[in-house]
Amino acid sequence: TQFLLTGMEKEEEEEKHLQEILTAQILGLQKHHEDLTIPTPEFHAVEDHSELYRSSFRKPGQYIHAQPFFHEDYPAYDIDEEDARFLNDEIRGRWKLHLSETAFEDVITQLELNSGSTAVSLEEAKMLLKEDDDIILLVYEYWLTKKL
Numbered sequence: 001t002q003f004l005l006t007g008m009e010k011e012e013e014e015e016k017h018l019q020e021i022l023t024a025q026i027l028g029l030q031k032h033h034e035d036l037t038i039p040t041p042e043f044h045a046v047e048d049h050s051e052l053y054r055s056s057f058r059k060p061g062q063y064i065h066a067q068p069f070f071h072e073d074y075p076a077y078d079i080d081e082e083d084a085r086f087l088n089d090e091i092r093g094r095w096k097l098h099l100s101e102t103a104f105e106d107v108i109t110q111l112e113l114n115s116g117s118t119a120v121s122l123e124e125a126k127m128l129l130k131e132d133d134d135i136i137l138l139v140y141e142y143w144l145t146k147k148l
Contacts, residue, residue, distance in 0.1 A: 075102065075109035086142055091135065099135055107131060107139045119144055
Protein backbone atom coordinates (compact mmCIF):
# COMPACT_ATOMS: atom_id res chain seq x y z
CA THR A 1 0.00 0.00 0.00
CA GLN A 2 1.10 3.54 -0.68
CA PHE A 3 1.60 5.91 2.27
CA LEU A 4 0.20 9.41 1.82
CA LEU A 5 0.85 12.22 4.33
CA THR A 6 -2.37 14.03 5.10
CA GLY A 7 -1.43 15.90 8.27
CA MET A 8 -4.30 14.19 10.08
CA GLU A 9 -4.31 11.91 13.06
CA LYS A 10 -4.16 8.18 12.35
CA GLU A 11 -7.79 7.56 13.36
CA GLU A 12 -8.94 10.39 11.08
CA GLU A 13 -6.93 9.02 8.15
CA GLU A 14 -8.70 5.68 8.54
CA GLU A 15 -12.15 7.27 8.09
CA LYS A 16 -14.05 5.44 5.31
CA HIS A 17 -15.03 8.44 3.19
CA LEU A 18 -11.55 9.96 3.31
CA GLN A 19 -9.99 6.63 2.29
CA GLU A 20 -12.34 6.43 -0.73
CA ILE A 21 -11.32 9.93 -1.86
CA LEU A 22 -7.59 9.26 -1.39
CA THR A 23 -7.84 5.93 -3.21
CA ALA A 24 -9.70 7.61 -6.13
CA GLN A 25 -6.96 10.27 -6.37
CA ILE A 26 -4.15 7.71 -6.28
CA LEU A 27 -5.79 5.51 -8.93
CA GLY A 28 -6.67 8.49 -11.10
CA LEU A 29 -10.41 8.06 -10.91
CA GLN A 30 -11.01 11.79 -11.33
CA LYS A 31 -14.31 11.35 -13.13
CA HIS A 32 -15.88 10.03 -9.91
CA HIS A 33 -14.24 12.72 -7.79
CA GLU A 34 -17.41 14.84 -7.52
CA ASP A 35 -19.35 11.84 -6.19
CA LEU A 36 -16.84 11.33 -3.40
CA THR A 37 -17.55 13.62 -0.48
CA ILE A 38 -17.15 13.45 3.25
CA PRO A 39 -20.62 13.91 4.74
CA THR A 40 -21.01 16.80 7.14
CA PRO A 41 -24.04 17.78 9.20
CA GLU A 42 -26.36 20.33 7.68
CA PHE A 43 -26.58 23.74 9.30
CA HIS A 44 -28.34 27.02 8.86
CA ALA A 45 -27.43 30.47 10.06
CA VAL A 46 -29.54 32.05 12.80
CA GLU A 47 -29.74 35.82 12.79
CA ASP A 48 -31.61 36.33 16.06
CA HIS A 49 -30.27 34.18 18.92
CA SER A 50 -32.83 35.49 21.41
CA GLU A 51 -35.25 32.80 20.26
CA LEU A 52 -32.78 30.10 21.25
CA TYR A 53 -31.46 31.38 24.58
CA ARG A 54 -33.20 32.64 27.68
CA SER A 55 -32.81 36.32 28.43
CA SER A 56 -31.89 35.47 32.02
CA PHE A 57 -28.62 33.83 30.96
CA ARG A 58 -25.59 35.03 32.89
CA LYS A 59 -22.05 34.19 32.02
CA PRO A 60 -20.64 31.93 34.76
CA GLY A 61 -17.66 33.11 36.79
CA GLN A 62 -15.72 30.07 35.63
CA TYR A 63 -16.37 27.24 33.21
CA ILE A 64 -14.11 24.62 34.74
CA HIS A 65 -14.69 23.55 38.32
CA ALA A 66 -11.65 21.73 39.66
CA GLN A 67 -12.09 19.52 42.68
CA PRO A 68 -9.13 19.22 45.02
CA PHE A 69 -7.51 15.81 45.13
CA PHE A 70 -9.28 13.74 47.73
CA HIS A 71 -8.78 10.09 48.33
CA GLU A 72 -11.56 8.35 50.21
CA ASP A 73 -9.04 6.29 52.18
CA TYR A 74 -7.91 9.45 53.97
CA PRO A 75 -10.14 11.29 56.43
CA ALA A 76 -11.11 14.89 55.74
CA TYR A 77 -10.14 16.00 59.28
CA ASP A 78 -6.50 16.93 59.93
CA ILE A 79 -5.18 16.34 63.42
CA ASP A 80 -3.78 19.46 65.13
CA GLU A 81 -1.34 19.83 68.05
CA GLU A 82 -4.10 19.83 70.66
CA ASP A 83 -5.53 16.63 69.15
CA ALA A 84 -2.09 15.00 69.11
CA ARG A 85 -1.57 15.84 72.80
CA PHE A 86 -4.99 14.37 73.67
CA LEU A 87 -4.27 11.26 71.62
CA ASN A 88 -0.84 10.70 73.19
CA ASP A 89 -1.52 11.83 76.77
CA GLU A 90 -5.06 10.57 77.33
CA ILE A 91 -5.90 7.77 74.92
CA ARG A 92 -2.46 6.16 74.61
CA GLY A 93 -0.92 7.34 77.90
CA ARG A 94 -3.58 7.44 80.61
CA TRP A 95 -5.99 4.85 79.16
CA LYS A 96 -3.41 2.65 77.35
CA LEU A 97 -5.64 2.29 74.30
CA HIS A 98 -4.36 1.82 70.76
CA LEU A 99 -5.58 4.39 68.21
CA SER A 100 -3.59 5.66 65.24
CA GLU A 101 -3.65 9.29 64.17
CA THR A 102 -5.46 8.33 60.96
CA ALA A 103 -8.09 6.38 62.93
CA PHE A 104 -8.52 9.38 65.26
CA GLU A 105 -8.96 11.66 62.23
CA ASP A 106 -11.49 9.21 60.78
CA VAL A 107 -13.54 9.20 63.99
CA ILE A 108 -13.61 13.02 64.07
CA THR A 109 -14.45 13.12 60.34
CA GLN A 110 -17.42 10.78 60.84
CA LEU A 111 -18.67 12.77 63.83
CA GLU A 112 -18.44 16.02 61.82
CA LEU A 113 -20.04 14.62 58.67
CA ASN A 114 -22.97 13.13 60.56
CA SER A 115 -23.69 16.24 62.62
CA GLY A 116 -25.94 18.89 61.18
CA SER A 117 -27.00 21.88 63.25
CA THR A 118 -26.87 19.59 66.29
CA ALA A 119 -24.13 17.16 67.25
CA VAL A 120 -24.73 13.43 66.94
CA SER A 121 -25.55 11.71 70.21
CA LEU A 122 -23.20 9.24 71.87
CA GLU A 123 -25.58 6.42 70.92
CA GLU A 124 -25.54 7.51 67.26
CA ALA A 125 -21.75 7.78 67.39
CA LYS A 126 -21.51 4.19 68.64
CA MET A 127 -23.62 3.02 65.69
CA LEU A 128 -21.57 5.05 63.18
CA LEU A 129 -18.08 4.18 64.33
CA LYS A 130 -16.16 0.93 64.20
CA GLU A 131 -13.92 1.54 67.22
CA ASP A 132 -14.14 0.13 70.76
CA ASP A 133 -16.74 1.76 72.97
CA ASP A 134 -14.02 3.13 75.29
CA ILE A 135 -12.29 4.90 72.40
CA ILE A 136 -15.60 6.19 71.03
CA LEU A 137 -16.56 7.60 74.44
CA LEU A 138 -13.20 9.33 74.96
CA VAL A 139 -12.98 10.80 71.47
CA TYR A 140 -16.67 11.74 71.44
CA GLU A 141 -16.40 13.67 74.73
CA TYR A 142 -13.18 15.35 73.54
CA TRP A 143 -14.77 16.30 70.19
CA LEU A 144 -17.95 17.57 71.81
CA THR A 145 -16.00 19.72 74.29
CA LYS A 146 -13.79 21.09 71.52
CA LYS A 147 -16.79 21.72 69.27
CA LEU A 148 -18.69 23.68 71.92
